[in-house]
Amino acid sequence: MTTTSATPAAEATTASPATAPLLDEQICFALYAASRALTARYRELLEPLGLTYPQYLVMLVLWEQGTTGVSGLGERLHLESGTLSPLLRRLDALGLVTRARASTDERAVQVSLTPAGDELRTQAARIPDAICAATGLGPTDIAALTATVGTVADRVRAASS
Numbered sequence: 402m403t404t405t406s407a408t409p410a411a412e413a414t415t416a417s418p419a420t421a422p423l424l425d426e427q428i429c430f431a432l433y434a435a436s437r438a439l440t441a442r443y444r445e446l447l448e449p450l451g452l453t454y455p456q457y458l459v460m461l462v463l464w465e466q467g468t469t470g471v472s473g474l475g476e477r478l479h480l481e482s483g484t485l486s487p488l489l490r491r492l493d494a495l496g497l498v499t500r501a502r503a504s505t506d507e508r509a510v511q512v513s514l515t516p517a518g519d520e521l522r523t524q525a526a527r528i529p530d531a532i533c534a535a536t537g538l539g540p541t542d543i544a545a546l547t548a549t550v551g552t553v554a555d556r557v558r559a560a561s562s
Contacts, residue, residue: 442531446527450524455480455488463514464514471510474512
């Protein structure tokens, strides 16, 4: 009687369930699922303000830093200019920001809040508390989680360079 067995190559291409990575054990999936859930909650909170989530991020930087160059916004938000430019055009069209060439360098564009953009800060002030409530975490836990996730992001970016 002759027995046949799988070749080593065939065995190598068939992962057993015990050794295959499990979705729920992957940090990428946990972060992805959390990001989608948080972004959906932000979308609900931002709708009355007329902002999208990426527009809100731009506004946060401007509320924090004041007039900022487009390149500085891109660095802070980890966005390419091709993604950032349409966002800024829409915010400009909404009357929330203005864009102007820097007087010292014609190639640089400065983004500033308009009075309406600055006023929107007051309406947006409730959003962090609503997000905190949605997570069930207190402000200290949110701050610690934010720091940890930020460190992870920095290290992954550094490892990819």
